[in-house]
Amino acid sequence: MQIRPGVELASLTDVGCQRQNNEDRCGYWEAASDQQFERSGRLAIVADGMGGYEGGQEASRIAVETIEELYSEESSDDPQSVLVSSMQAAHRRILDYADQHPQNRGMGTTCTAISIVGDRLFFAHVGDSRLYRLRGDHLSRLSRDHSYVSRLVESGAITAGQAESHPQRHILTAALGAGQDVTPDVPQEPVRLASDDRVLLCTDGLWSMVSDDELQQTIAAAAPLAACHSLVEMAKKRGGPDNITLLILRLL
DSSP states (O other), X not given: OOOXXXXXXXXXXXXXXXXXXXXXXXXXXXXXXXXXXXXXXXXEEEEEEESHHHHHHHHHHHHHHHHHHHHHHOOOSOHHHHHHHHHHHHHHHHHHHHHHOGGGTTOEEEEEEEEEETTEEEEEEESSOEEEEEETTEEEEOSOOOBHHHHHHHHTSSOHHHHTTOTTTTXXXXXXXXXXXXXXXXOSSOEEOOTTOEEEEEOHHHHTTSOHHHHHHHHHHSOHHHHHHHHHHHHHHTTOOSOEEEEEEEEO
């Protein structure tokens, strides 16, 4: 796919050091026609599957392919609502697949999907993959983890610092394919972007091994592709117990 001027884009996925298979998936799409591009902008997705080798791979594949398919077919002028409806459709497709393949019951995936239209960023999010924006030297996390530990932080039982190393930090409270209904998190209003902002989507195989300070320093100091490689190597040198996937967009 040819990427239109205005961004520098790179993504990387790695099986890590301890897994046999990669159940992560990421995707990028933008419209071929100028008219649709003006309306729909750029779409990027990261998903982290669970439920065993085949189940996890299928869940993340279904999520990314469904969102890309439905987002690209939609003619709405409301990218936010399209992200939500596409993610909910992916949830239903994962449930249907699990019903048709009983050996994969319990399959599911995290999913973080963004669209960038002009200088506005929209997103829909379920699970504990993460979305960040880097502006200057300030890294902001835009997504909220749907996890047991995140609930402990919100209730005041533990601090955010304690959550980063908590032994139960990977227990999810929401995922595509889990439960009958899913309600993605969305921003109250579009996030405004500026020239030289970086947007990062990543799975927990990265953020659980690399601190926010290290994310900020690495992304700020290098072009997106070099930053992707540096961050994956950093996670792997610390054991790389999970699959590692990230996508970085730099606004030009």
